[in-house]
Amino acid sequence: MKKIAVFTSGGDAPGMNACIRAVVRTAMYYGIEVYGIRRGYNGMIAGDIYQMTSHSVSNIIQRGGTILKSARSKEFMTKEGRQKAFEQLQKFGIEGLVAIGGNGTFTGATIFYDEYGIPTVGAPGTIDNDLYGTDYTIGYDTAVNTALEAIDKIRDTADSHDRVFFIEVMGRDSGYIAIQSGIAGGAEIVMVPEVLTPISEVVETLKQGWNRSKSSSIIVVAEGDEEGNAAEVAEKIKSRVEIDIDIRVTTLGHIQRGGIPTAYDRILASRLGLGAVEGLMNDHKNVMVGIIHNEIVYTPFRDTIRLPKPINEDMLRMVKILST
Amino acid sequence: MKKIAVFTSGGDAPGMNACIRAVVRTAMYYGIEVYGIRRGYNGMIAGDIYQMTSHSVSNIIQRGGTILKSARSKEFMTKEGRQKAFEQLQKFGIEGLVAIGGNGTFTGATIFYDEYGIPTVGAPGTIDNDLYGTDYTIGYDTAVNTALEAIDKIRDTADSHDRVFFIEVMGRDSGYIAIQSGIAGGAEIVMVPEVLTPISEVVETLKQGWNRSKSSSIIVVAEGDEEGNAAEVAEKIKSRVEIDIDIRVTTLGHIQRGGIPTAYDRILASRLGLGAVEGLMNDHKNVMVGIIHNEIVYTPFRDTIRLPKPINEDMLRMVKILST
Amino acid sequence: MKKIAVFTSGGDAPGMNACIRAVVRTAMYYGIEVYGIRRGYNGMIAGDIYQMTSHSVSNIIQRGGTILKSARSKEFMTKEGRQKAFEQLQKFGIEGLVAIGGNGTFTGATIFYDEYGIPTVGAPGTIDNDLYGTDYTIGYDTAVNTALEAIDKIRDTADSHDRVFFIEVMGRDSGYIAIQSGIAGGAEIVMVPEVLTPISEVVETLKQGWNRSKSSSIIVVAEGDEEGNAAEVAEKIKSRVEIDIDIRVTTLGHIQRGGIPTAYDRILASRLGLGAVEGLMNDHKNVMVGIIHNEIVYTPFRDTIRLPKPINEDMLRMVKILST
Amino acid sequence: MKKIAVFTSGGDAPGMNACIRAVVRTAMYYGIEVYGIRRGYNGMIAGDIYQMTSHSVSNIIQRGGTILKSARSKEFMTKEGRQKAFEQLQKFGIEGLVAIGGNGTFTGATIFYDEYGIPTVGAPGTIDNDLYGTDYTIGYDTAVNTALEAIDKIRDTADSHDRVFFIEVMGRDSGYIAIQSGIAGGAEIVMVPEVLTPISEVVETLKQGWNRSKSSSIIVVAEGDEEGNAAEVAEKIKSRVEIDIDIRVTTLGHIQRGGIPTAYDRILASRLGLGAVEGLMNDHKNVMVGIIHNEIVYTPFRDTIRLPKPINEDMLRMVKILST
Missing domain, CATH: 3.40.50.450 (Rossmann fold)
Structure with missing residues (x-):
């Protein structure tokens, strides 16, 4: 050659x-x-x-x-x-x-x-x-760290305001970024395309946290999750959870593709x-x-x-x- | 006291x-x-x-x-x-x-x-x-630098794919974050609530760039821009620009509030x-x-x-x- | 239990x-x-x-x-x-x-x-x-990335001034940090305790680079290198290389232990x-x-x-x- | 023109x-x-x-x-x-x-x-x-933030080990980097060329901190300080302070010149x-x-x-x- x-x-x-x-x-x-x-x-x-x-x-x-x-x-x-x-x-x-x-x-x-x-x-x-x-x-390692930095920043705000955040990360058919960034970011729940996380389970976890006075939570959702994207999942939760939780949604988007x-x-x-x-x-x-x-x-x-x-x-x- | x-x-x-x-x-x-x-x-x-x-x-x-x-x-x-x-x-x-x-x-x-x-x-x-x-x-200085880091990452992708990116930053009534992060990020256009940037002007700038074979562009939009949010502005542009430009939109969201x-x-x-x-x-x-x-x-x-x-x-x- | x-x-x-x-x-x-x-x-x-x-x-x-x-x-x-x-x-x-x-x-x-x-x-x-x-x-992964960020910054200066930099990283008995940060940082030479890199080889590599008009170089030295620490190695090189190279030394030190x-x-x-x-x-x-x-x-x-x-x-x- | x-x-x-x-x-x-x-x-x-x-x-x-x-x-x-x-x-x-x-x-x-x-x-x-x-x-702003990131990392270690760190930053004739990075890094003392900080004052501050069981401290020293560089200042302190403090020195060096x-x-x-x-x-x-x-x-x-x-x-x- x-x-x-x-x-x-x-x-x-x-x-x-x-x-x-x-x-x-x-x-x-x-x-x-x-x-x-x-x-x-x-x-x-x-x-x-x-x-x-x-x-x-x-x-x-x-x-x-x-x-x-x-x-x-x-x-x-x-x-x-x-x-x-x-x-x-x-x-x-x-x-x-x-x-x-x-x-x-x-x-x-x-x-x-x-x-x-x-x-x-x-x-x-x-x-x-x-x-x-x-x-x-x-x-992949860079994307996970980029997602993680974003989760770290959002947790500052979640903690300061006692909020629940749904954070959507990339991964159309794959939960890899979601799982790694979720574990590293200390997320309470991670939703991935490969395994169904029922909405009822999410609601249950949030309620339990609420009862333990765990006031802020991070839920990482892969974009390809079966229950929908982060905004759709958050809507379903809002309609089911009866307690007064301040729920926010953010989609990390294209920043995950770039960077050093x-x-x-x-x-x-x-x-x-x-x-x-x-x-x-x-x-x-x-x-x-x-x-x-x-x-x-x-x-x-x-x-x-x-x-x-x-x-x-x-x-x-x-x-x-x-x-x- | x-x-x-x-x-x-x-x-x-x-x-x-x-x-x-x-x-x-x-x-x-x-x-x-x-x-x-x-x-x-x-x-x-x-x-x-x-x-x-x-x-x-x-x-x-x-x-x-x-x-x-x-x-x-x-x-x-x-x-x-x-x-x-x-x-x-x-x-x-x-x-x-x-x-x-x-x-x-x-x-x-x-x-x-x-x-x-x-x-x-x-x-x-x-x-x-x-x-x-x-x-x-x-x-403010931290938020500008956070937005800037995101713009830097997105520019990597924009350049690699010859794309035009509309990036929405925070600022409901104020274009401060948009202007500073836009200048520092080398944005081609910055749209702020305080001053109207007509859609026709954006279209014109994109076409001129295209003719100079400037293939990627960053447009920073403050969330409170009069022409709408980044997604709405991008839609208007897409329908007006006749050339085959690959247009993407991303909203930076809550990461701008947190961080060291x-x-x-x-x-x-x-x-x-x-x-x-x-x-x-x-x-x-x-x-x-x-x-x-x-x-x-x-x-x-x-x-x-x-x-x-x-x-x-x-x-x-x-x-x-x-x-x- | x-x-x-x-x-x-x-x-x-x-x-x-x-x-x-x-x-x-x-x-x-x-x-x-x-x-x-x-x-x-x-x-x-x-x-x-x-x-x-x-x-x-x-x-x-x-x-x-x-x-x-x-x-x-x-x-x-x-x-x-x-x-x-x-x-x-x-x-x-x-x-x-x-x-x-x-x-x-x-x-x-x-x-x-x-x-x-x-x-x-x-x-x-x-x-x-x-x-x-x-x-x-x-x-370990954090320390490597910390060392790498430092090497990236130093390369900016090395390139701008056509300099050769000896950068000492941690690792008393182990070249792990040196090797990984050296490869990732694009170092021309990496010196580790486990394997002897003769001074003559370093001098030869620098001269060859010089002849190819490669004007700046990064040499990563583990603190436990057999030829001495970065300052000592640099002194030996200076006395042996006959060409007019601007050689600098920096020791990264304790920053490698901390950080997110x-x-x-x-x-x-x-x-x-x-x-x-x-x-x-x-x-x-x-x-x-x-x-x-x-x-x-x-x-x-x-x-x-x-x-x-x-x-x-x-x-x-x-x-x-x-x-x- | x-x-x-x-x-x-x-x-x-x-x-x-x-x-x-x-x-x-x-x-x-x-x-x-x-x-x-x-x-x-x-x-x-x-x-x-x-x-x-x-x-x-x-x-x-x-x-x-x-x-x-x-x-x-x-x-x-x-x-x-x-x-x-x-x-x-x-x-x-x-x-x-x-x-x-x-x-x-x-x-x-x-x-x-x-x-x-x-x-x-x-x-x-x-x-x-x-x-x-x-x-x-x-x-200047970049150099201050680079020094600050280093100080943040070193504080992790200082706190974990109850240590006093002398950190030398750049500034041959000028204490600007030292003062800004020192205040932002929460330093207990900042030593600059423009104003003499007597060694006795440093010793006194460290002893007072010790008595308040403030176990770790950061002292930022500009390279041009009248009392000498960070290593020299640390030596003087060590010989004068009678209590058993673990003192370390680190010089940030060339990383302060580079970076995004x-x-x-x-x-x-x-x-x-x-x-x-x-x-x-x-x-x-x-x-x-x-x-x-x-x-x-x-x-x-x-x-x-x-x-x-x-x-x-x-x-x-x-x-x-x-x-x-």
């Missing part, structure tokens, strides 16, 4: 730049030429491709977002789009790809390989931590970037590089796409015990 | 604890007994009052919220409520009050003085910075707490202590309540120049 | 409060009475012991330091001291202990058990991450606190609770004390590759 | 990039061509000069350091050096300069004007806040950058732009160089009262 390219695709996540840096520096270290593709598959189709060197990635390890920009591409879902993309890669002589993104990105890469034989190694870049094949994904990556995310991203390049060198294809139990592993895209990543139900048990 | 009491009232703001600490320590320094009243006027009515010492305020200067808790009181708006409050203060022998809060609090204190002759010196505690009689209010106070807020709060006690000692009553041009000043409550605090329109001019 | 006590001992670490909270809440959950002992073994000897409830640990999960205070105890190293300690525990009817600390603490607990039969489960509380029997210790714990540390501390109480309930004694590969494990004190915790040499290889 | 140039000189300070951005954008707004000079006067002599546009300063407002790099220049202190610098400026047709730095920079600019008639407007960029002619300098600028510093820097360009347009020369009582003012370099900036002694009085 003499020439490879790297791109970011799907939602951006803190640590993507650290991963790009590791891909570029590792390639340089092994004497491989490395190219950057801007705006994901869109840039691949448009030929928005440039050669990168060590200097290209100086002083980016600490930056949120992605210097290669990211996008979702409808055109790459068409045969014509992929044909153009292949021609562009041919033009530059690119023989392998590192794709930093999630399952949408990996699905595209699989089809592309079947059609044109260009191998891709994926790196899991998403704040949701919902990818099978790795303990953690790039951006934590040490954990930078190191994870660096290891995965290095592992992705070494994976390509060792003829891996259609696999995602991950870290499980502190070891680099390569998992086929078909598994990362097909298999669910269960949450640790012990964690939900812990929320209950610690809010005693 | 031998015995005074301190309380916080209205919305909590970072730095209130630093102010409480300064009130307590200053009173101790001058040999005055000092009491804390919990939950504002509600606690005054209920007699939720306790003696404070230097130890009571150890290690609180860095904490958000208020250790005395805060509340809005309907009962204090009744004659019966105030009668009860007076009786409680009598019981403890309290001769003067320091009220940390805003105009609602000061209005109550004025009526209370007219009826019972207990003097109050107010300290401006509100993140909105909308009080006449002081350059800055306690909590900045150096500025802690120092301001400390100076005002000291100034409030010295004000009571010098027979000030029905006044708010403030800092104007770095000097302590006392402004009658009737002026802080009656007079508007204009924003600096030079700042709006600066937004325009700096987004060139 | 009806009554247990918890204490912190040795150097404080962020997350100790989260661990205390988990111990207290878990004990309450299982109907066990729980006591807090202040200032470690000193307080045990002095009888500085009080009953704790859910309220005692409200709103402490986010605080650095330890509400139970910590100390090293010479008196507990004497037979008389331990005799007094035992009498105090007898007085309160305490049947088991949770000790949050390091190997010094665990050694004391082992002797104490041999003499008086009071079982202890330990929880690893130290920023150094140098304890065998757990992947990570309480406080990260999400990771709060969750780790919570799990370990819960695991410690459940360990005592299941008749564990003279063991440290740890987490290895995301599972709770109990390791005998004799092993945590005797066995070294090796650093991952792959990480040192990564530093070299990524500074290409 | 058709063409101007901007440069940074002396020690870097957070907010310098925000100032550069404002200079560039304001010049563009008024139709003036603007150039950046790298590495201060050194780059001026070497002709390391390039044209800047709005894009050159995109996304830098939040970055510490300076994208134009900074240096102290010995060559500019020679007649030959300045001759070369003039020739370079001639080559580019540059008619006016904006210099972001301190008194060393302004002295050079004054001599340069006398010799070659190129006018300079200075902007005060230094974390020390020791410049006459402005209430605050660029970088606060809202205050970004706004101040933006206003000063705008004011500097408008100053040149209005034929100002050999002046520093500053903000006093929230108004833009221009002060002759000869005054900023000659006149001292006194600290507010009321602040020292406040330290004493608040540590009661």
Whole structure:
């Protein structure tokens, strides 16, 4: 393998730049030429491709977002789009790809390989931590800490005013951010998509707290919770709880995607970037590089796409015990 | 004056604890007994009052919220409520009050003085910075920095995806937080209640940016903007702009009220707490202590309540120049 | 087991409060009475012991330091001291202990058990991450992020002035903080006690960088490095490098011990606190609770004390590759 | 004025990039061509000069350091050096300069004007806040908050171990950082170069605290204190205090120069950058732009160089009262 390219695709996540840096520096270290593709598959189709060197990635390890920009591409879902993309890669002589993104990105890469034989190694870049094949994904630790900082701030106000706060965090299909930020934030209840928390149970917990004169509470709700988003859940509670509780709702929103990556995310991203390049060198294809139990592993895209990543139900048990 | 009491009232703001600490320590320094009243006027009515010492305020200067808790009181708006409050203060022998809060609090204190002759010196505690009689209010600098951190994070995502973000910050009647966080965050446009920004102007600015291939933009909207909240403004823009811009909306919400106070807020709060006690000692009553041009000043409550605090329109001019 | 006590001992670490909270809440959950002992073994000897409830640990999960205070105890190293300690525990009817600390603490607990039969489960509380029997210790993730924030700030200055900075981080016998903060901070070289980095190699790397016109560099040095502390290493380099490099030294010092714990540390501390109480309930004694590969494990004190915790040499290889 | 140039000189300070951005954008707004000079006067002599546009300063407002790099220049202190610098400026047709730095920079600019008639407007960029002619300098608010964060962390440890900490902050000739970070950090004593704090007074305060069972203390020492640096002061105290106090020393060092600028510093820097360009347009020369009582003012370099900036002694009085 003499020439490879790297791109970011799907939602951006803190640590993507650290991963790009590791891909570029590792390639340089092994004497491989490395190219950057801007705006994901869109840039691949448009030929928005440039050669990168060590200097290209100086002083980016600490930056949120992605210097290669990211996008979702409808055109790459068409045969014509992929044909153009292949021609562009041919033009530059690119023989392998590192794709930093999630399952949408990996699905595209699989089809592309079947059609044109260009191998891709994926790196899991998403704040949701919902990818099978790795303990953690790039951006997840930062997102949890961002959510936690927000919860800490809100608790100041909740305590000062004896309020109950419903805080909605990201996680469409996954309760990872909710559970970790909830435990770390000392939440009384955490509601996640994977496990139903009945409204009656929430009402009961609030009433018990009230009777113990626990006057303020934090309830963390994942955006994909079965009972609805935080505002909907709060409405249901308000209509059921008979005591005079001051209930507020806040949705953390897009701040969870950005920010300076934590040490954990930078190191994870660096290891995965290095592992992705070494994976390509060792003829891996259609696999995602991950870290499980502190070891680099390569998992086929078909598994990362097909298999669910269960949450640790012990964690939900812990929320209950610690809010005693 | 031998015995005074301190309380916080209205919305909590970072730095209130630093102010409480300064009130307590200053009173101790001058040999005055000092009491804390919990939950504002509600606690005054209920007699939720306790003696404070230097130890009571150890290690609180860095904490958000208020250790005395805060509340809005309907009962204090009744004659019966105030009668009860007076009786409680009598019981403890309290001769003067320091009220940390805003105009609602000061209005109550004025009526209370007219009826019972207990003097109050107010300290401006509100993140909105909308009080006449002081350059800055306690909590404002922290709120601006909290909003700014959020804007910084969102810009990472905006840049990575070439998006336009409408970010709603707090400020029902006041654009202070919007303007300062907008300038500091490099916003292209800032919309405030005090000055109408026509939708057509926003559309024009976005189009011009688009033509200069400025692909991402941040628009900060104060919650009290005349054109509506951020979601409403964004809707209007979407229907008018003909180009294919990816527009997102986020509302920062309650995180702006909490958090560790900045150096500025802690120092301001400390100076005002000291100034409030010295004000009571010098027979000030029905006044708010403030800092104007770095000097302590006392402004009658009737002026802080009656007079508007204009924003600096030079700042709006600066937004325009700096987004060139 | 009806009554247990918890204490912190040795150097404080962020997350100790989260661990205390988990111990207290878990004990309450299982109907066990729980006591807090202040200032470690000193307080045990002095009888500085009080009953704790859910309220005692409200709103402490986010605080650095330890509400139970910590100390090293010479008196507990004497037979008389331990005799007094035992009498105090007898007085309160305490049947088991949770000790949050390091190997010094665990050694004391082992002797104490041999003499008086009071079982202890330990929880690893130290920023150094140098304890065998757990992947990570309480406080380590926070310390790494604190060091990293400092490195980020210093890089701003290093870049602006084309300087080489030697940054000394904590870790007397262990390079964990140095390696993780060094990789995450994009350091060109990391010097740790476990592996000798010859001065000549550092000089060579700096010269190579200079020749590639890489004008600024960060070198992270663990305080226990064989070549000396950061100032000593910098002196050796200065005298050997012939080119005109502007070399500066900074020692991060005590800031690394404090601060708001990260999400990771709060969750780790919570799990370990819960695991410690459940360990005592299941008749564990003279063991440290740890987490290895995301599972709770109990390791005998004799092993945590005797066995070294090796650093991952792959990480040192990564530093070299990524500074290409 | 058709063409101007901007440069940074002396020690870097957070907010310098925000100032550069404002200079560039304001010049563009008024139709003036603007150039950046790298590495201060050194780059001026070497002709390391390039044209800047709005894009050159995109996304830098939040970055510490300076994208134009900074240096102290010995060559500019020679007649030959300045001759070369003039020739370079001639080559580019540059008619006016904006210099972001301190008194060393302004002295050079004054001599340069006398010799070659190129006018300079200075902007005060230094974390020390020791410049006459402005209430605050660029970088000062960030440095104070950085020192404060460190003090907050150290207090966690001080409290947990009942220790006395001597913390040295920057400020060779100026106690500004020490006083503000000391008050905000709740320090018991602040030692500054401007006012002698006798060792005996420090000893007395520590003993009194000890007698009131105030077991931990923070003493902030400016690096330029007359009694010596923090380590020296601590030594003197140790030998004089007879009680068994655990005394530690930490020097914050270079972290105080870097970091993401606060809202205050970004706004101040933006206003000063705008004011500097408008100053040149209005034929100002050999002046520093500053903000006093929230108004833009221009002060002759000869005054900023000659006149001292006194600290507010009321602040020292406040330290004493608040540590009661």
